[in-house]
C-alpha cells in the first residue's frame with residue numbers, strides 16, 4: 541500500500557508545468573477507434589486513467605505504444621470486436637466513450653456498465669437517449685452490460701437531439717457516434733467545456749465535420765472515413781486550478797506553465813476576488829498570493845464557463861484557511877461532499893446543508909490521518925495538508941494518481957515537503 545506524507549505550513553514558490561487534460565485524453569483515446577488509420581496523440585498525461593483506457597483498447601485488438609512519456613501511438617486498424625466487457629472496462633467511468641466510438645465505427649457496441657462512483661449515482665440516460673435518436677436500439681443486459689446497435693442497412697442517421705441536462709459525457713459520446721452517421725446531427729443544450737472543443741478539433745483533424753463546439757449548439761455532419769493524424773491535447777485546467785488552490789492555501793507565489801489562461805477564467809476570477817494577483821501570459825500565469833490577506837468568497841459550481849465542480853473540493857480545502865464564512869454551492873453533482881468529513885478530522889469548521897457547504901475559515905487546524913475518497917477529494921487533502929504545520933498522512937492515493945501526473949515531484953519542485961511512502965497495512969512498517 542502507498543500513502544502520501546505531507547508536512548505543511550510552508551508557502552509554495554517556484555514553477556510547475558501542467559500536463560495534458562485528463563478529461564480530454566480519456567475521450568480522445570477511444571475516439572481513435574473511429575479512425576481508419578493510426579494516430580499519434582501528444583501531450584497525453586502520464587496517469588493511471590490513461591494507462592487503463594490504453595489497456596482496454598489493447599484488449600480489443602488495437603496497437604497502443606507509448607513513444608515517450610507524453611506521446612501515444614494508437615493503431616485501431618486491428619480492432620476485431622465491438623465488445624468491451626472486461627473488468628478493466630467496468631473499473632473506469634470514462635469507458636462509456638467506447639459506446640459512442642464503437643457505435644459510430646461499427647454500428648454496434650457492447651460495453652460493460654461503468655461501476656458506481658464515490659460521489660453518488662452518475663446516470664447515462666442522456667447518452668442513451670442520443671444514441672436512440674440516431675436510430676440505435678439500446679439494451680441493458682443483466683444489469684451490467686449496455687448493448688447499442690443500429691440497423692445494419694440503415695446505419696446511424698443524423699437528427700436533432702436536445703439534452704435535458706448539460707452533460708459533458710453525453711455531448712462527447714453523441715459527437716463520437718454522430719461523426720460517422722449519415723447526414724446532420726444537431727445537439728442542443730450541449731456542454732461547452734474546453735475538452736468538448738478539444739474532442740471536436742481532434743475529430744475535425746481526422747476529417748470529421750463538427751461545428752459549434754464551445755457553444756450550446758453543436759452541428760455534426762457525418763463522414764464515411766477518417767484519416768490518421770498527429771494531435772496534441774489541451775492542458776489540464778483542473779490540474780492548474782489545483783496548484784492555484786495549493787499556492788493560495790500556503791500564501792505562496794508560483795508560475796504555472798503550459799496552460800491556456802482563458803480556460804481558467806472562472807477560477808482566476810474567484811482568486812482575484814480573494815485578493816490574489818494573477819499575471820497572464822500566452823501559455824503561463826504568475827499566481828501571487830503573498831501580497832494581501834485573502835478575503836472570504838462564495839462559489840457556485842456550474843457547467844463551463846461557470847466555476848468547475850472538479851475544483852470544488854480543492855477550493856473548499858483552501859477556504860478553511862481564510863477567515864470568515866464562505867459558502868460553497870455544489871450545483872452539478874448531488875453528493876460531492878463526502879470528503880468534508882476528512883477535513884473535519886483536521887479541525888475544519890464546515891457544515892453541509894443539501895447542496896451548500898458552509899465554511900467557518902481561519903480556525904486552528906491540526907494534522908490527522910485522512911483518506912482520498914476520490915480523485916479531487918484526494919487533491920483537496922493535499923491542499924489541506926499543505927496548510928497545516930504538522931504532518932498529515934493521506935491514504936487511498938490511487939485515486940489521486942488516476943488524474944495527477946507526477947504529483948509528488950511537482951509539489952516538491954514548489955518547495956512542498958511531500959513524499960510517497962510504501963507501507964504494509966498490517967504492520968504499518970515503512971519501506972521507503
Ligand code: EPZ
Pocket residue numbers: 563566633634661662663664665666667705706707708709710731849850872873874915916943
Ligand atoms: C465529466 O463527467 C467529468 N469526467 C467529471 O470529472 C466532471 O465532474 C463532470 O464531467 C462535470 O464537469 C470526465 O470527463 C471523464 P456530466 P460526466 O455528464 O461527463 C447529470 C473528475 O474529477 N447527468 O457532465 O460523467 C449528472 O448526474 C471527474 O475529473 C444526467 O442526469 O458528467 C450530473 O449531475 C469527476 N444524465 C450532471 O448531469 C446523464 O446521462 C453533469 O454530468 C449524464 C449526466
